[in-house]
Amino acid sequence: MLLFSWFEKRLDPFPAAEPVEPPKTLVAFCVHYTRGAWPYILFDAVLVTAIAIAEVWMFGFLGRIVDWLSGQNRETFLQTEAWKLAGMAFIVLFALPGTVWLHSLLNQQTLMGNYPMRIRWQVHRYLLKQSMSFYQDEFAGRIATKLMQTALAVRECVIKVIDVLNYVIVYFLGMLLIVGSADWRLAAPLGVWLVGYILLLRFFIPRLGKVGEEQANARSIMTGRVVDSYSNIQTVKLFSHARREASFAKDGMSGFLETVYRSMRLVTVLFGSLYILNALLLFSVTAMALWLWLGQAVTIGAVAVVIGLVLRLWGMSQWIMWEMSGLFENIGTVQDGIASISLPRLVEDRPDAKEISVSRGEIRFEDIRFHYGKQKGVIEGLSLAVKPGEKVGIVGRSGAGKSTLVNLLLRFYDLEAGQILVDGQEIAAVKQDSLRAQIGMVTQDTSLLHRSVRENILYGRPDATDEMLVEAARRAEALDFISGLSDASGRKGFDAHVGDRGVKLSGGQRQRVAIARVMLKDAPILILD
Numbered sequence: 001m002l003l004f005s006w007f008e009k010r011l012d013p014f015p016a017a018e019p020v021e022p023p024k025t026l027v028a029f030c031v032h033y034t035r036g037a038w039p040y041i042l043f044d045a046v047l048v049t050a051i052a053i054a055e056v057w058m059f060g061f062l063g064r065i066v067d068w069l070s071g072q073n074r075e076t077f078l079q080t081e082a083w084k085l086a087g088m089a090f091i092v093l094f095a096l097p098g099t100v101w102l103h104s105l106l107n108q109q110t111l112m113g114n115y116p117m118r119i120r121w122q123v124h125r126y127l128l129k130q131s132m133s134f135y136q137d138e139f140a141g142r143i144a145t146k147l148m149q150t151a152l153a154v155r156e157c158v159i160k161v162i163d164v165l166n167y168v169i170v171y172f173l174g175m176l177l178i179v180g181s182a183d184w185r186l187a188a189p190l191g192v193w194l195v196g197y198i199l200l201l202r203f204f205i206p207r208l209g210k211v212g213e214e215q216a217n218a219r220s221i222m223t224g225r226v227v228d229s230y231s232n233i234q235t236v237k238l239f240s241h242a243r244r245e246a247s248f249a250k251d252g253m254s255g256f257l258e259t260v261y262r263s264m265r266l267v268t269v270l271f272g273s274l275y276i277l278n279a280l281l282l283f284s285v286t287a288m289a290l291w292l293w294l295g296q297a298v299t300i301g302a303v304a305v306v307i308g309l310v311l312r313l314w315g316m317s318q319w320i321m322w323e324m325s326g327l328f329e330n331i332g333t334v335q336d337g338i339a340s341i342s343l344p345r346l347v348e349d350r351p352d353a354k355e356i357s358v359s360r361g362e363i364r365f366e367d368i369r370f371h372y373g374k375q376k377g378v379i380e381g382l383s384l385a386v387k388p389g390e391k392v393g394i395v396g397r398s399g400a401g402k403s404t405l406v407n408l409l410l411r412f413y414d415l416e417a418g419q420i421l422v423d424g425q426e427i428a429a430v431k432q433d434s435l436r437a438q439i440g441m442v443t444q445d446t447s448l449l450h451r452s453v454r455e456n457i458l459y460g461r462p463d464a465t466d467e468m469l470v471e472a473a474r475r476a477e478a479l480d481f482i483s484g485l486s487d488a489s490g491r492k493g494f495d496a497h498v499g500d501r502g503v504k505l506s507g508g509q510r511q512r513v514a515i516a517r518v519m520l521k522d523a524p525i526l527i528l529d
Helices: 002-008 028-032 038-071 074-111 112-127 132-136 139-181 183-232 233-237 242-294 300-339 402-409 433-437 455-459 465-475 479-483 507-520
Strands: 361-372 377-385 417-422 437-440 527-528
Touching: 002 074, 028 139, 028 300, 038 074, 038 139, 038 300, 074 112, 074 139, 112 139, 112 300, 132 183, 139 183, 139 300, 183 233, 183 242, 183 300, 233 242, 242 300, 361 402, 377 402, 433 437, 437 507, 455 507, 465 479, 465 507, 479 507
Parallel strands: 437 527
Antiparallel strands: 361 377, 361 417
16 A cells, blocks of 8 residues: 555645646647656656567567477477576566556556646636636536546547557567568568558548547537536426426437447448458468468468467557547547637736735726627726725616626726726736735625535635634524524534535525625625625
8 A cells, every 4th residue: 555655646636836828739738737747657658668678579589489399409408598488487477567567556556646637636726717708608517527528638648649659669660670580571561561550540540539529529518508407407497497408408418429420430440441451461471471481481480479479469459549549539629628728818917916905995987998899888988986985886777787897896807998996006907816805795696605504604714713604694694594504414504515506595595695705704895786
């Protein structure tokens, strides 16, 4: 266990570095999220190279053993070849298993879990600070799916290139060397096979990659539709639309299944073609080896080695093809993820942004304009001053821009013209987190976190004491109903969980929990939307 634990701790799954906007190209994206893991990945490549060389060398040594057995005197065999046999035994029993063990520890314990978790951690923190418009244009389930599947796909792309391609290249070159050393003519069928194999890859793999990208997008759409129905289950039941939602999800599932069918058709034709190519290779190499042996150009050991290597290549070629198709499917998944993840934040802190200082709470909107990117509408040339200590109510028809005004004050969007000042400080020039820390807000649609009542209220001030927590709940007139709460796991009171978005509480109870959270935050500016 200590050995496993040591390898598991080599790569930090939660790097502290602040995430930046990811690159938009495949290779740059993978390289960006592999930073910190390169020493282990390169060492992994060295181990894979050593394993491939050792496995090819064993075939060559077995051929020599066949020649020894067919041509040497049994009485003197051990005396003349003892050291070579002992060296072979050491490699087979100790060196190669030790290398394979080390590779497994590095691959399984250090990389397989920690590497994709590093990616999830960095992408998640980047997305947490994405602009509000990003989340308004996407399914939450779709975003989560892309986060999870992109992290795994990056790992598979990098590991397959390092492990599979590296192993295959070294193994094939070693095989050509051993076969060619017996007789160069035996290497000719291998060369022809390689050309045919590359042509198969070139034809099928890009097509599988394209379908893989479409499949990843269809999978995230399917997941997003299902999650959307579950997230709004109350609305579904209120309107008795279970069948409608099932049909909505079925469309997404059917779209995903269509990409699966297209992918599997390509795979079927690919593996059928590969089987024919491998059969031709085995026949041609065996026939040539027998012809050369009859002409006394090669030994029995060489024939055994060549046929053994071809049979090994037969099995490997299918594995390689499967890995390559998986590689391009994962490339498609990464490219699909890049389209959603590698987007700039529309609202960013300036490089010289400072912490805001609020002592009085004066708010000024000076000739502001905001149209959600359109030519006109919403807010046009609005000026408004809210003096310290004032309670101001903004009244208007639905869609007049009341909530938009609040969102602009919170800097969920940047103004198209004008400026907003808090205590004389332009909000575009201060850090967003520091600005929002000075504003307490209760929204129209209060969605609570799927956590305990305690955690939801403490969200306003994580370092608050239990006394402060209880006092905030009392001031919000939430203490009575909180004391009577319980959940399916037997947790009660402040420890009871409220369900997804607070579904276990009534609308009024959710509002009171939200008010308690804002009271605990005790910000100098309070907004009730």
